[in-house]
Amino acid sequence: MVVRKEEGITLIELIVTLAILGIVIGVYSSLYYSGYKSFSSTQNSVDVEQNVRFAMNYIVSLLEKGPSEVEIIDNGCGLSIKKVLTDRGYRDYTITLENLILYTHIKESDTDSRGSKLQLAVNIYDFKVTKKPNSNMINIQIIGQSDDKGSNRFSLSTDVFLRKSGINVQ
Template sequence: MMYTKKKGVTLIELIITIAILSIVLSVIGSFFFTNYKALNSVNKDLELQSKGEKAINCMMDSIIDGYGVVEVKAIEGSPETEISKLAVTKELYTSVFELRNGILYYGKGTLTDINGKANEKVCNSIKSIMITTLPIGESFSNCTGLKIKITMASDKTGKLEKVFGNEVYFRNKEVKIKVL
């Protein structure tokens, strides 16, 4: 007579398997949860860095070809000035940067109307933009360059802040342009 083996799992095998599985999952779970907060913080930091780099590069690329500063809407203070609007003249147009509600906008105005509307969104999460004239102490109309410092904040509470800065000199400062 032939015996057929009945395949099955005994209760003891099942309990041992569940015990081993729970030990493995507890080790993996504790490792995951302890590093999740750090991973989230690094992710926010990288996101801020990417946004800040985009904002500073956009401003630098636009300002470097300019002739000089035409208009600044600022909160006066020390040599470092917090701005809400910056307009720089170029050969055919005026580059305009505006900071509204933590969002940096870029636009172009005509040479005769420097009040161009900045409506192209460049970056959000900006807390403040500080500029200093180069050489330090020079007026905006006579400066040969700007030192720009952008402060980024990850959320409304500002728990995570990053500061980006750069200096830019006007390439075409000596070339005078006649405004119609």
């Protein structure tokens, strides 16, 4: 009797190889998905933080230019900064929060009835301005978050002393 040696793989070897390959691909895809979720969450946090910091720096820089009058409007949810000296002359600024977007409305002069309305920051959930009692200071608080669930929440608050400005509250 002649014994022939068959070349190839058996069914059991094929099944074991596919099982090992399935386990390796499953672990890899799980790690990839976990890394992607972490990256996405971190990116959202950075975006929210940048928006809040930019808006706060913008508002504080306007207040440091010595406007003639600062008015807290909409029960502390808005700010009107009047007669800010810029390279183009005097401007009036109004900062308001509408539908999770912080807007700045800029009027070039008293004759400019329309002005321009620009987005200052997005994903802003709260904007509060309060006057400190018995002083010429205001507190500005901006809270941003990336979704309605409250994740990636970032809050920034600062006190600004107004040297040349009068403060009105409406």
